[in-house]
Structures are given as C-alpha cells and as structure tokens.
Amino acid sequence: MIPPEIGGRYAGSMSVPSPGYPAPEPHPGAAPYPVTGPHPGPTEHPGPAGYPSPAVPALALRGLAKRFGDKIAVNGISLDVPAGSFYGVVGPNGAGKTTLLSMATGLLRPDYGTAFIHGVDVWARPLEAKKLMGILPDGVRLFDRLSGEQLLSYAGLLRGMDRAVVQSRAGELLAALDLSKDAGTLVVDYSAGMRKKIALASALIHAPRLLVLDEPFESVDPVSAANIRGILEQYVASGGTVIVSSHVMDLVQRMCDHVAVVAAGRVLAAGTVEEVRAGATLEERFVALVGGGTRAEGLEWLRTF
Numbered sequence: 001m002i003p004p005e006i007g008g009r010y011a012g013s014m015s016v017p018s019p020g021y022p023a024p025e026p027h028p029g030a031a032p033y034p035v036t037g038p039h040p041g042p043t044e045h046p047g048p049a050g051y052p053s054p055a056v057p058a059l060a061l062r063g064l065a066k067r068f069g070d071k072i073a074v075n076g077i078s079l080d081v082p083a084g085s086f087y088g089v090v091g092p093n094g095a096g097k098t099t100l101l102s103m104a105t106g107l108l109r110p111d112y113g114t115a116f117i118h119g120v121d122v123w124a125r126p127l128e129a130k131k132l133m134g135i136l137p138d139g140v141r142l143f144d145r146l147s148g149e150q151l152l153s154y155a156g157l158l159r160g161m162d163r164a165v166v167q168s169r170a171g172e173l174l175a176a177l178d179l180s181k182d183a184g185t186l187v188v189d190y191s192a193g194m195r196k197k198i199a200l201a202s203a204l205i206h207a208p209r210l211l212v213l214d215e216p217f218e219s220v221d222p223v224s225a226a227n228i229r230g231i232l233e234q235y236v237a238s239g240g241t242v243i244v245s246s247h248v249m250d251l252v253q254r255m256c257d258h259v260a261v262v263a264a265g266r267v268l269a270a271g272t273v274e275e276v277r278a279g280a281t282l283e284e285r286f287v288a289l290v291g292g293g294t295r296a297e298g299l300e301w302l303r304t305f
C-alpha cells in the first residue's frame, strides 16, 4: 500500500499533474516511509508560444520518492513537463535533482511512484520509453576506451539506427560541438568539457522527442555553451522537449520557458519562468524560496595573515 499522504508539495497552482495516470505504487522491496504533502490536483499547462497546449506531457512524474538509508532524497514529487517546453530544474546542492532525473529516466528505481515519457511508463515499458528520450546523466561513466567518433557510432547503432545515417549524423554532431579534430582521440583523453559534449552528442544522435540533461553546461567553455544552447533552442523550436538541471539561474532564466525549484526532495515552485520568478529575477526568487545562505562566520584563521 502506498501511504495516503504521498505526493509533492506545491507552492501555487502552477504545478501541475494532469489526470489520467494511475496512482503511484511502491516498487517491490521498497520499505514504506512517510512521504508528506497533499496530492496536487490537475491543472492546465499552457504550451510555449506558437504551440497548441499538448494533451500528453513529454514527462509526467507521479509521486516519485527515494530514500538512501536515513536520507529521503526525493520526497514524493509529481510534476508535468509540457511537450515542446524548455524546462529548467534548479535547486541547491543535495536538493535531489540528480536522484529525481535518474528515476524519471529509468536509471534509478524509485521506492514509490513512476514516470511517463509521452504517456509511456518508464518502469513498466522501459524499452519503449527509452526510445523516446536522450539522456545526459551526471557522473555516469562513458565507454572511454572508444574514440569520440566510435562512441557516437556505438550510441547510434545501439538505438538500431542505419549505419550510414549514424555516420552522417555523427559527423554533423562532431562539427556542431567543435569536436571534429578530436573525433579519433580516445574519450579517456578528453577534457571534462569535451566529455560533456560527446555525451550530449550521444544523447542527440537518435533524434529523441525528449532530452534530459543533467548539468549540460558544467565544465563547458562559453563558445561551446553558446553552440549547445543554439542546438537545444532549435530542437525545441521544432517540437522537441528539453529538461536541464542547472545551478546557473541567469542561464535558466534566459534559456528556459518553464522551471521547477527543488529543495530537500520537494518541489517548492513550478510553472512558467515568468510565473515562478513573479517579477523578481529567478535568482532572487530562488534565494527567497530556498532560504538565504549561511554567513561565513568563524573562519577567522582565513583572514589572519
């Protein structure tokens, strides 16, 4: 039995789950623990300008929860990401963003709840769901004894793509991400930013309908970051959906049309960027929601030379 109180806590009507999905269920072997907060009611989500309001969200999370030992990393999150949106997930260190996105994309089994990619249950129909998405996970190792080009070919062939198509797309992606001259270099010899870019290319090669990118701009130089932003903006303009987690509020405010603020395993606010920031900057709103930082008291030894 699922605890009756499971569900996300929402700071307004902007957050969203739409009806039509079954109630979240605990996964086999999950130890029940109290997950607080009421079930959010269904709300209409406007699509981005120029797109009709889509009936089926690109990603629907229902009552996702995960505990590591005594630590509840994600505490019953339900959320809809509208198809065609550029969705930012922001939160302080340790907020539960990576845990949430890992459960949403089939990388980490939740204790409770499930996720639907364009209506397909990630945990009940994983192969179907995974065909629909491209993932840039945080901290997952790549097959780094392959060259960049080989890694891309591997990613494409693994998705059942035609070899000639894989080759031509790999060349285009390497060029777009400024990796052509390093195509034959082993990934183990790539810098952190180059690894990020080749992992992103691997997530894009099968032209998924949903991209889930955990910290895609971390370690990436400003020129490459601008290239990546351009690629993602075009992808969204042609109907794809992007979810990015990031700590850079300014970037999220400029790039995303929707945002969810996550802290301590819960959603504190979610909706369009305009709704969430409510006239302030996203950074100001974030600090107000999450709480001000601890002042650097003590540390006198650092100021005595």
Ligand SMILES: Nc1ncnc2c1ncn2[C@@H]1O[C@H](COP(=O)(O)OP(=O)(O)OP(=O)(O)O)[C@@H](O)[C@H]1O
Pocket: 068, 071, 072, 073, 091, 092, 093, 094, 095, 096, 097, 098, 099, 100
């Ligand atoms: N495999 C694990 N084992 C134990 N605890 C974990 C594990 N993964 C995450 N946690 C804990 O769960 C909480 C959420 O971690 P998570 O990595 O999801 O946060 P995050 O929002 O992605 O953080 P950051 O912004 O620093 O990357 C943290 O307290 C973390 O210590």
